[in-house]
Amino acid sequence: MTASRAPRFGVNYTPTRGWFHHWLDFDLDEVRADLDSVADLGMDHVRVFPLWPVFQPNRTLIRTRAVEQLVQLVDAARERGLDVAVDGLQGHLSSFDFQPAWTLSWHRRNLFTDPDVTTAQARLLQTLARALAERPNFLGMTVGNEINQFSGAPHPDPDLIAPAQAEEWLRRMLRACEEGAPGRLHLHAEYDAAWYQDGHPFTPAQAARLGAVTAVHSWVFNGTAQRYGATGTATTHHAAYLIELSKAWARDPHRPVWLQEVGAPAPCVPAEGAADFATATVAGALDCEDVWGVTWWCSHDVDRALADFPDLEYSLGLLTNDRRPKPAGRAIARAIEQYRDKPPAPAPRHTALVLDAGPDEDGGPQRAACAPGGAFFEAFARLTADGARPAVVLARQAQDRAQLAARGITELVAVRDVH
Structure with a gap:
């Protein structure tokens, strides 16, 4: 059984005044008021999003004032007992792309392979990390928010790359973060195409092996809630499923996994069911071993005076x-109190569902089976509904007794045997 450790609880910080455009009119008093309301829920950290075009509007210009404002935000968080994780390349947020002009139209070039672009990206990540390296409440850098969505469909104008190029880019960006702030929690984070989409250049192996922790973003508007219902086992355990799925590719049997984004999107999760969904999702996630923490999306609702967001984006806040706290916010606050008073100590998952990912398991060529509606996804959900608490192993791991023993796995189940 895993040693008890209080999990980290936090939020993805969405400023109440101006959303992420607040960097254009930065108001530290407003930020402080926002962070007060976050701390009042019992959170211990926030994840923040410097907008790439605001911080690096020209390839050779990183705005000193913008970096200073980020430092001020981190210092304000420290005053409220909050640690801060910083995403470097935004990248993509809530359906909007934020790319600087020097990567677009007349200056169009590949975000992942153009040497001028990648050099500038690495410089920005290193600069932000270095500016925060001495702040005791700075957790570390995430390379960018779901930046893999630029690398292929369904993006309307993708920067196409191969998996080897994605890995080379990730390694370089992570190295830049480490050079700026050695020893911090530096990682990368993709949306679920990395786990679910055949042929996607960002792979499960990269997610589970590069960086200090594995990040998963668990969104049930991806077909999960639509297919299985807001209260279905597959929906309320989607986060736990992604956590366990990620472990199949990890070389370290106890590599930490960070549930870095999870939310209750309406109408897939009706507003009246958001609190129950939050409670069930957190309980399911913390019934997995080696979970670093849970970071909810998001802190505050988006101001409806702002135009053109998908409707669900306006109501995702815990506040x-x-x-003011919403029912889901109060549910998360109760979970924080519960799990800090009695940290979870999940037992090993003795039963593992065997995933046949094809001959190139590291490349994940048969990922569609893992997606909602796929045979593997549905087998995991059925086992979970039956109380089996399944883990996941790749087919080749099924022969590795040492790896199975390290994870406490004593029984293997084939997908075809799940009814």
Whole structure:
């Protein structure tokens, strides 16, 4: 059984005034008020998003004032007992792309392979990390928010790359973060195409092996809630499923996994069911071993005065736009109190579902089976509904007794045998 450790609880910080455009009119008093309301929920960290075009509007210009404002935000968080994780390349947020002009139209070039672009990206990541390296509440850098969505369909204008190029880019960006702030929690984070989409250049192996922890983003508007219902086992255990799926590719049997994004998107999860969904999702995630923490999306609702967001984006906050806790926020606050008073100590998952990912398991060529509606996804959900608490192993791992023993796995189940 895993030693008890209080999990980290945090939020992805969405400013109440101006959303992420607040960097254009940075108001430290407003930030402080936002962070007060976050701390009042019992959170211990926030994840923040410097907008790439605001911080690096020209390839050779990183705005000193913007970096200073990021440092001020981190210092304000420290005053409220909050640690801070910083995403470097934004990248993509809530359906909007944020690329600097020097990568677009007349200056169009590949975000992942153009040497001028990648040099500038590495410089920005290193600069942000170095600016925060001495702050005791700085957790580390995430390379970028779901930046893999630029690398292929369904993006309307993708920067196409191969898996080897994706890995080379990730290694370089992570190295830049480490050079800026040695020893911090530096990682990368993709949306679920990395786990679910055949042929996607960002792979499960990269997610589970590069960086200090594995990040998973668990969104049930990806077909999960639509297919299985808001209260279905597959929906309320989607986060746990992604956590366990990620472990199949990890070389370290106890590599930490960070549930870095999870939320209750309406109408896939009706507003009246958001609190129950939050409670069930957190409980399911913390019934997995080696979970670093849970970071909810997001802190505050988006101001409806702002135009053109998909409707679900406006209501994802744990707090209203005027900083009042919502039912889901109160549910998360109760979970924080519960798990800090009695940290979870999940037993090993003795039963493992065997995933045949094809001959190139590291490349994940048969990922569609893992997606909602896929045979592997449905077998995992059925086992979970039956109380089996399944783990996941790749077919080749099924022969590795040492690896199975390290994870406490004593029984293997084939997908075809799950009814």
